[in-house]
Amino acid sequence: MIFIDLKDSRPIYEQVAERFKFLILKGVIASDEKLPSVRNLAVDLSINPNTIQRAYAELERQGYIYTVKGKGNFAAGNDQLIEQYREEIRKQIKGICETAVSVGMTEEELIRNIREWRSL
Amino acid sequence: MIFIDLKDSRPIYEQVAERFKFLILKGVIASDEKLPSVRNLAVDLSINPNTIQRAYAELERQGYIYTVKGKGNFAAGNDQLIEQYREEIRKQIKGICETAVSVGMTEEELIRNIREWRSL
Amino acid sequence: MIFIDLKDSRPIYEQVAERFKFLILKGVIASDEKLPSVRNLAVDLSINPNTIQRAYAELERQGYIYTVKGKGNFAAGNDQLIEQYREEIRKQIKGICETAVSVGMTEEELIRNIREWRSL
Amino acid sequence: MIFIDLKDSRPIYEQVAERFKFLILKGVIASDEKLPSVRNLAVDLSINPNTIQRAYAELERQGYIYTVKGKGNFAAGNDQLIEQYREEIRKQIKGICETAVSVGMTEEELIRNIREWRSL
DNA sequence: GTGGTCTAGACCACA
DNA sequence: GTGGTCTAGACCACA
Numbered sequence: 001m002i003f004i005d006l007k008d009s010r011p012i013y014e015q016v017a018e019r020f021k022f023l024i025l026k027g028v029i030a031s032d033e034k035l036p037s038v039r040n041l042a043v044d045l046s047i048n049p050n051t052i053q054r055a056y057a058e059l060e061r062q063g064y065i066y067t068v069k070g071k072g073n074f075a076a077g078n079d080q081l082i083e084q085y086r087e088e089i090r091k092q093i094k095g096i097c098e099t100a101v102s103v104g105m106t107e108e109e110l111i112r113n114i115r116e117w118r119s120l
Numbered sequence: 121m122i123f124i125d126l127k128d129s130r131p132i133y134e135q136v137a138e139r140f141k142f143l144i145l146k147g148v149i150a151s152d153e154k155l156p157s158v159r160n161l162a163v164d165l166s167i168n169p170n171t172i173q174r175a176y177a178e179l180e181r182q183g184y185i186y187t188v189k190g191k192g193n194f195a196a197g198n199d200q201l202i203e204q205y206r207e208e209i210r211k212q213i214k215g216i217c218e219t220a221v222s223v224g225m226t227e228e229e230l231i232r233n234i235r236e237w238r239s240l
Numbered sequence: 241m242i243f244i245d246l247k248d249s250r251p252i253y254e255q256v257a258e259r260f261k262f263l264i265l266k267g268v269i270a271s272d273e274k275l276p277s278v279r280n281l282a283v284d285l286s287i288n289p290n291t292i293q294r295a296y297a298e299l300e301r302q303g304y305i306y307t308v309k310g311k312g313n314f315a316a317g318n319d320q321l322i323e324q325y326r327e328e329i330r331k332q333i334k335g336i337c338e339t340a341v342s343v344g345m346t347e348e349e350l351i352r353n354i355r356e357w358r359s360l
Numbered sequence: 361m362i363f364i365d366l367k368d369s370r371p372i373y374e375q376v377a378e379r380f381k382f383l384i385l386k387g388v389i390a391s392d393e394k395l396p397s398v399r400n401l402a403v404d405l406s407i408n409p410n411t412i413q414r415a416y417a418e419l420e421r422q423g424y425i426y427t428v429k430g431k432g433n434f435a436a437g438n439d440q441l442i443e444q445y446r447e448e449i450r451k452q453i454k455g456i457c458e459t460a461v462s463v464g465m466t467e468e469e470l471i472r473n474i475r476e477w478r479s480l
Numbered sequence: 481g482t483g484g485t486c487t488a489g490a491c492c493a494c495a
Numbered sequence: 496g497t498g499g500t501c502t503a504g505a506c507c508a509c510a
Contacts, residue, residue: 011499011500011501012500012501013500013501022219022222022223025223025224026222026223037481037482037483038482038483038484039481039482039483047501047502048501048502048503048504049483049502049503049504050500050501050502050503051500051501051502053483053484053485054500054501056483057484066246066247067249067482067483067484068246068252068482068483068509068510069251069252069482069483069484069508069509069510070251070481070482070483070508070509070510071246071481071482071483071509071510072481072482072483073482073483074246076247082223082224085223086220086223086225089216089219089220089225090233092216093213093216093217093220093230093233093234094233094237096209096212096213096216097213097234097237098237099142099209100206100209100213102142102146103142103145103146103202103205104145104146104202105206105209107234107235110213110234111231111234111235113210113213113214114213114217114227114230114231114234115227115231117214117217117218126426126428126431126434127426127436129427131429131430131493131494131495132428132429132494132495133494133495167495168494168495169495170494170495171494171495174494174495251508251509251510252509252510253509253510262459262462262463265463265464266462266463266464287510288509288510289510290509290510291509291510294509294510322463322464325463326460326465329456329459329460329465330473332456333453333456333457333460333470333473333474334473334477336449336452336453336456337453337474337477338477339382339449340446340449340453342382342386343382343385343386343442343445344385344442345446345449347474347475347477350453350474351471351474351475353450353453353454354453354457354467354470354471354474355467355471357454357457357458371484371485371486372485372486373485373486397496397497397498398497398498398499399496399497399498407486407487408486408487408488408489409487409488409489409498410485410486410487410488411485411486411487413498413499413500414485414486416498417499427497427498427499428494428495428497428498429493429494429495429497429498429499430493430494430495430496430497430498431494431495431496431497431498432496432497432498433497433498
């Protein structure tokens with residue numbers, strides 16, 4: 001369910017957090033479903049528990065999970081999260097498109113690219 | 121011409137390189153035009169020369185400039201660069217859009233966002 | 241009568257203890273009235289009995305309840321408790337106000353805030 | 361300038377962060393002034409660098425400092441920070457006052473307490 | 481068993 | 496020199 005790529009330049013804790021974000025938003029991990037424990041996941045991925053801990057702390061800070069001490073970490077209700085995530089994505093696309101346009105790519109060209117992926 | 125923002129989380133060398141990329145692609149710096157010398161730019165920006173050196177090395181590696189020993193650094197011909205840059209951007213947008221769609225954003229929604237920025 | 245919020249970052253035993261403190265101070269639980277047994281409450285709240293036990297131990301330590309072996313836990317007389325609780329609150333407010341003032345908030349500003357909540 | 365209290369129940373990283381927040385808001389550390397390096401402070405306080413790192417990361421996340429890689433950490437401009445901090449304090453006071461009132465303390469009593477500290 | 485904090489120490493990117 | 500990430504392993508609070 002979780003994979004990490006050591007060759008990826010992004011830090012491991014970020015990859016782990018990103019992956020869980022995705023799984024929660026997709027509904028693969030349901031609301032209030034328990035995530036693997038810090039220790040178990042650390043063993044499974046052959047990663048230090050501190051690194052997992054950091055990924056979970058980040059997810060909690062961003063509202064994707066909540067922590068019950070002594071019990072574990074659980075996926076938060078994801079209704080508002082989806083809207084929050086959309087906003088994040090909008091900003092990312094906006095940033096890229098702005099630089100794209102500034103070096104001469106037209107809006108139509110950008111849109112065409114999006115349409116092409118649809119057909120894949 | 122070049123500005124750096126210390127509060128930006130990106131490393132300084134990357135900001136400098138990015139800025140030159142932009143200027144070259146826009147044609148503000150013409151093909152074969154000389155870039156400021158490492159030392160001068162370092163003084164102007166109150167930055168360590170090593171940092172400028174690294175930015176230039178990066179630009180050369182990516183084909184945006186070429187170095188003539190004893191003369192300086194010069195902007196490469198920018199025709200092929202533009203296409204290269206577009207390809208980069210396409211990949212970035214593609215990556216983002218794919219995750220966007222996978223969590224339920226429709227293609228039309230993405231396109232609408234792009235159109236809205238146009239009107240700004 | 242007792243509710244716990246798993247998403248609250250405070251430990252469960254503290255939430256339980258805090259809630260009973262409140263009920264005793266408000267007089268909802270009268271002096272010498274029996275509190276639910278550890279086991280019953282644990283079942284009702286679907287919580288580990290150890291956790292309830294700890295909440296009760298904390299309440300006893302602070303003088304809010306007293307234990308009669310073989311009989312159960314009972315609310316202490318609440319006259320002195322109220323004064324004790326007020327003292328606690330005074331200290332808390334004092335601590336916060338001091339730092340508030342030291343970074344430039346005026347006393348009048350603090351008081352105004354309190355008055356505003358009244359009207360809610 | 362920075363002191364930590366091992367007997368304090370709050371984690372060390374939080375104490376350190378809180379202390380810097382205070383110094384920045386008071387203007388003791390001016391805008392864009394450099395904070396001690398992670399390593400130096402760690403040695404001075406006989407604390408592990410990781411713990412200082414965490415305190416600084418927290419401060420950056422909350423906007424109190426900004427990081428320049430390879431250079432150090434610097435105090436952010438504190439105009440907006442003050443307002444942000446006031447809001448934090450308001451919430452804290454509000455929370456305490458609400459429970460105070462709910463157990464029978466009057467608003468006037470709370471205000472009287474504040475006035476008394478003034479005369480200290 | 482579960483998460484939270486911390487130490488000790490390594491290695492890397494950046495300036 | 497400076498911050499950022501990570502491992503290894505300890506100890507504590509909580510359930």
